[in-house]
Amino acid sequence: MLVKDKLARLLMEAALQAQQRGLLPPVALPPATVERPASPEHGDYASSLPLKLGRTAGIKPLTVAETLVALLPSAPELGQVQVASPGFINFILKREWLLEQVATILEQGESYGSLDLGQGTRLQLEFVSVNPTGPLHVGHGRGAVLGSALANVLAAAGYQVETEYYINDAGSQVENFARSLYVRCLEARGRPAQMPEGGYMGSYVRDLAQEALKELGASLLDRPEGEALAELSRFGLKRMLDAIRQDLELLGVRFHVWFNEKSLFQEGQFPKAMAQLQGRGFLATREGATWFVSTALGNDKDNVLIRNDGTPTYFASDIAYHYNKFLERGFQRVINIWGADHQGHVSRMKAAVSALGIEPERLDIIIGQMVTLRRGGEVVRISKRSGELITLRELVEEVGPDACRFVFLSRSAAAQMDFDLELAKQESPENPVYYVQYAHARIASILRLAREQGLDWARGDPLRLEHPAELALIRQMLLLPEVVETVALSLEPHHLPHYALELATAFHTFYKQCRVLGKGPTSEARLKLAEAAKVVLARTLHLMGMAAPESM
């Protein structure tokens, strides 16, 4: 149990006691929130419960605070407890307990920070899911990093996580792509042709056309158009998907499952989902099309599911897809990470899910806002269907995967972000990314040296630690489980890099002030502390999907 939760429980016990003894009126108790005060003068944890309770109880908050403190049960974690005006209770962790945690962390090793919050809940996390009709760009990278880090954290928080990439291989964009490719093939053989409306203009289509001709043979173009298109579609999709997979791999992003949209139709999910909607009265036929009556669920308009030419819309397959996630595969929770351009899709997807009879709370949709890419002062527009683009691959190759991950992660998904390529590169030596990794490498180096010098710190006793910088470092280390909880509950991984920075700072400060290597009990204790700090740093980096280097 997290320390803050334990303190909250102690407070509740004290409050109940106070009510039983008639020291507090029997009013409803507000939740005993325990938070981390901004200033260290206010202790390790603080609660404003007396301020809240004071109002409803009609008693001076300061008096409430004193009453609660007097009745507070003792606990091994708990050192001093102070009352502060106008009605705060400040908790200071017991020094011995704090120091014992060094050993606890070393025992837990890489599992330090793990929680049982999810209790094995089966959770599916779907992200990236870019149409396989072009290379990944910078914005996709953001979603990829967000998703993979979140998957790590949710797994650490006790969820049974499955990550998935949804391949849109059935829609009209795929046809559009195949046709664009076809046109480029014709052109390459000196047979001018007209690009389709909204065709894919990127130069990669030309390159792909060359490859297609080489691989499939130029005779392809003499076959009936339908056959050629089908052939090119298969070829193009395969190539694009391979490229996408490789690009993601470069960023350290992998998926458990690559799910084909087509399979929804091949395996009968689609009609089942539609039947489900029909049976629950959410379908209507108008103007030759089949509509989802989302207005019945508070949406501002209905949406077409099956066009009057009989083909299903993207929304319709997405409904079948979610039918499959929840009802066929039985995930208890589903999280989708979408780009800002899917904003309008959110409320109707939620409506669709509840129309299928699934509690909409089981579906979370995270919208990752736009990434504006800059080279120096110049803004680079990213567009897939036309013009040139900065690919994710270029970005990763220029900046490196760890720096990419760190930068993407440190902004909240809801905020648009600027990614300045020049800065990210040029910044490298002064980059926060390296600052954190450097702390880890530094510890590794110290421990190496210690071993070379034949030092043995196995019996080092952390209870000997007393320097303020040592205690501050331990306090930072103890925060990791809370950060994991925060991220798992809020689905906001951006807390991770900020924590990593604070942890690294605490270590560097300690290192500067406290000589580690040497003989004697103090050194042995400090070596233990450094080793534990390394564990926490490594875990934090790994949760972010970054390397924890032994040397740099």
Added chain:
RNA sequence: GCGCCUGUAGCUCAGCGGAUAGAGCAUCGGUCUUCGGAACCGAGGGUCGGGGGUUCGAAUCCCUUCAGGCGCGCCA
């Protein structure tokens, strides 16, 4: 026009009901005979876009207004 997101230090961003608003970068000044200086210590820099309100208390909640982004397809 309507919906969602965002306006916090020169720049990029945290903080999203609590006690003097934080970090990184940039700027300026120190540390420099010991374990990796990719480091440490310190300083300056802010009417938290503006205006109302709720509250003992608001950057944080509500209303309004301004600015930017993204949506509002029988595209995905």
